[in-house]
Amino acid sequence: MNILVLIKQVPEIEKVRFDYEKGRLDRSSAGAIVNPFDLNALEAAVQIKEKIGGSVTAISMGPMQAIDALRDALARGADKAILLSDESFAGADTLATAYTLASAIRKHGTFDLIVCGEKTIDGDTAQVGPEVAEFLGIPHVAYVEEIREVCSDKIVVGARMERNYYIVELRLPGLITVTKDLNNPRLPTLRDKLRAMRAEITVWGYMDLAEEGSPRFFGLNGSPTRVIRVYTSVAEKRRSQVLSGTAHEVAQKIVQILMKNGVLR
Amino acid sequence: MCGACGVLIFAEQEDGEIHKVTYELLGKGRVLADKLGKNLCAVILGYGLNDEAQELIYYGADKVFLFNHPSLKDFDIIKYKQSIVRLVNEIKPDIFLIGATRIGRSLAPRIAASLRTGLTADCVDLDLDDEGNLVQIRPAFSGNIMAQIKTRTKPQMATVRYKVMKMSIRDPARKGEVVEMKAEPIEDTGIKILEKKKANEVNISEAEIIVAAGRGVKSPEDLRLFRELAVLLGGVVGSSRPLVDAGWIGKEHQVGFSGNTVKPRVYVAFGIAGSPQHLFGMRYSDIIIAVNKDPTAPILNFSDYYVIGDLYEILPQLIHEIKKVRCVEK
């Protein structure tokens, strides 16, 4: 089975500090990591490969430094890695990102299954996966939290929507986006890491995709959405009335508030 | 009833029941459509939904496009997408809004890619600029900041976070038109539902009372106290993210940026510091009561009432007092 995994390098968001005074993000203390959900996607792909054979190719679009994310993917079991990096890819919104990824997937040739993360922790849109599926004209299932069965021409997955949990048979070639609940991504061994350090990584720029896509749809040019303004948004301060006294007295005061508001009668 | 469609909203249903985010979309959609001086339209797909289509009119829609077919009963991404894309190409709305539910977030990007238009995810507010363009407001960087986004293609598409915007008010005297659309279902879309079962989860977004636990809780067993209080108040247990990450409580209980947005009448937070990510999810609660032993915890500023104290002393006392009130009642 020929599996593609789409991974993105993201800032270590827990370490991105926000300077409320200046209204700016301070990324200096944050490193770059593979988007956590994409590690679940990669793990799923590698497990399928281990079970029924085939290959796993990790594809990422980003600046040259995203090569580190792809090395990480290779260390964790991907066989091949392709980086899409070009100035003309920069500034892409989800539509342009998906368009570029889909163009690269067409150039790469045949595939059976594409696995994406549920969402990225920086963009947080969950849009790129379904948009890639649409550009490629293949069906998809989002929010997969269970893979029950994999055959050469179909995959059976479990996904929760609003009210129900669905077991769905997806015809291949198809795309899934996976949640954190699907698996626990493995840690690479030192040997894997060393092997990945030496591995060759294909880099494609816009000339390489010229036959599959039009530059007019890449990067900023191909992005219909624009961020106009960013500003801080803190919750509104409230009256902050102190309830003091012993635990007993405080509890009575809370009960009174609940009664006054009709929660307790 | 003729006239251009300014705003189209996707009326989401599962098992024939309309998701409440739909009424919030109608609320905001009505405001936007009026400002544009155009119609507010809704699209609903499924089977046997004539009453539901009528409901959408009571809740503010001028026109409802109904795709009624047995094959549309359950959500099928390809069938839904094809029907909706066909409709959008026909009626050419300026704005197209979809709830940021799992169904919505799976469907909207496929439609956007098919139409080659921009899509803004998870908006918390929408407005129009002087030229009548949609200004979409969404959180960025884990809710620390807000971004205003505009789209230069039509329709301007956005998914909208549940429990942030006001629901429209039902008015059974409202008149509108239900337009029956011909469904042209494709037989094999590549997706086959083999099994469907109730997810059977707490629905914290709908809860009126939430008793929330944070990292001030020392062990998973102690959540028993929270459950007891929630039951006494007829509410649901909420949680900050660390407890979910630790596996102490299910993700469906998580309140905040990467969890659920809630809007209860009362939110009682025990041992929660009040990070921007947590506040993001509960800031619209009617009344917020916080118990924290740290007098400098940020949540104190964002609560109506607060107690500086140990949750392990206050919570049992509170349960005791409420039981007393309950007994007197009986």
Ligand SMILES: Cc1cc2nc3c(=O)[nH]c(=O)nc-3n(C[C@H](O)[C@H](O)[C@H](O)COP(=O)(O)OP(=O)(O)OC[C@H]3O[C@@H](n4cnc5c(N)ncnc54)[C@H](O)[C@@H]3O)c2cc1C
């Ligand atoms: C991308 C991203 C998304 C996130 N999404 C969410 C989200 O959806 N929801 C969410 O909650 N968080 C989210 N977070 C995490 C968030 O930043 C905070 O880390 C988290 O909310 C902290 O939870 P807490 O307040 O329970 O824990 P802490 O920050 O550890 O605070 C615990 C509080 O309990 C008090 N306390 C301790 N013991 C007691 C006691 N015995 N009695 C009374 N008080 C006591 C302490 O004084 C302290 O104020 C997200 C973070 C990121 C980066």
Ligand SMILES: Nc1ncnc2c1ncn2[C@@H]1O[C@H](COP(=O)(O)O)[C@@H](O)[C@H]1O
């Ligand atoms: N630049 C990118 N390169 C490769 N894959 C991406 C990229 N951006 C997004 N993805 C994939 O799409 C998923 C959803 O991303 P997003 O729409 O940004 O939330 C991610 O989990 C990745 O699998």
